[in-house]
Amino acid sequence: MKYALVNNIKTEAQKGLKGYCPNCSLELTAKCGDYKVHHWSHKKTINCDPWWETETEWHRNWKNHYPADWQEFSFEDPKTNEKHIADIQTVHNLVIEFQHSNIDPKERINRELFYKNIIWVVDGTRLKRDCSRFLKSFKNFKKTEKKGLFFVDYIDEVFPKNWLNSSVPVLFDFKGIEDLIDNTDIRHNLYCLFQVRVGRYSLVAEIPRKAFIGTTINGEWITRSKNFIESLIPPKNQPIQNQKIKTKPKHREGTHYYDQKKGKLVKKWRF
Numbered sequence: 001m002k003y004a005l006v007n008n009i010k011t012e013a014q015k016g017l018k019g020y021c022p023n024c025s026l027e028l029t030a031k032c033g034d035y036k037v038h039h040w041s042h043k044k045t046i047n048c049d050p051w052w053e054t055e056t057e058w059h060r061n062w063k064n065h066y067p068a069d070w071q072e073f074s075f076e077d078p079k080t081n082e083k084h085i086a087d088i089q090t091v092h093n094l095v096i097e098f099q100h101s102n103i104d105p106k107e108r109i110n111r112e113l114f115y116k117n118i119i120w121v122v123d124g125t126r127l128k129r130d131c132s133r134f135l136k137s138f139k140n141f142k143k144t145e146k147k148g149l150f151f152v153d154y155i156d157e158v159f160p161k162n163w164l165n166s167s168v169p170v171l172f173d174f175k176g177i178e179d180l181i182d183n184t185d186i187r188h189n190l191y192c193l194f195q196v197r198v199g200r201y202s203l204v205a206e207i208p209r210k211a212f213i214g215t216t217i218n219g220e221w222i223t224r225s226k227n228f229i230e231s232l233i234p235p236k237n238q239p240i241q242n243q244k245i246k247t248k249p250k251h252r253e254g255t256h257y258y259d260q261k262k263g264k265l266v267k268k269w270r271f
């Protein structure tokens with residue numbers, strides 16, 4: 001964990017410092033070695049939160065974009081007393097979870113149910129094949145009228161399958177902790193898979209990293225994504241599967257012609 005409570009103040013790990021877990025109140029030890037990112041660790045090997053994953057530099061880079069008060073936010077379900085630590089909880093009540101490790105779909109569902117208003121940012125560089133598969137399939141994304149929004153066919157060939165049925169938006173980060181030299185490299189952006197489908201297509205939005213961070217901080221993300229998803233949901237009684245993607249209308253010849261002798265439109269004969 002990045003923070004422990006020292007004299008009731010969220011404090012980063014320093015050699016020799018004692019702190020307490022904001023989730024379970026047990027004592028934590030500061031780990032300040034050369035290899036792993038400096039962190040706090042429970043004295044027992046197990047973290048009090050079974051959903052907790054060992055932090056990487058990637059996690060830290062992401063968390064550091066947000067105010068300290070929003071990081072490692074402890075949640076408790078008042079009915080069950082179940083407790084978990086969210087990576088980020090914004091003042092706009094949005095939970096952002098940064099996920100590097102593989103996740104079991106059951107755990108993903110449980111976390112989505114527990115936090116409710118949650119979005120995922122997934123490290124797309126964990127497996128080399130995930131990134132190369134995405135870059136290859138990106139060329140086949142179908143542009144829509146909205147800039148940066150794509151229809152994507154065969155989504156299971158684009159993103160790891162454990163994320164495809166998420167009930168909330170999932171943003172893939174294919175840059176990881178790499179410094180990209182080329183400014184036009186598409187990995188500067190995040191790729192957001194929305195939970196709504198249009199016909200057989202999935203919807204993927206290309207979102208500049210800065211815009212994502214900015215709108216999650218100022219709260220616009222919530223309203224913008226809500227409005228966007230609602231605009232895609234068809235009216236009642238019309239299932240999404242029946243929606244058709246708008247295509248250019250084919251040119252059709254007229255069915256009538258103007259007969260000068262008769263002075264009126266006359267139906268064309270078809271042979």
Ligand SMILES: [Zn+2]
Pocket residue numbers: 021022023024025026042047048049
């Ligand atoms: Zn704890």
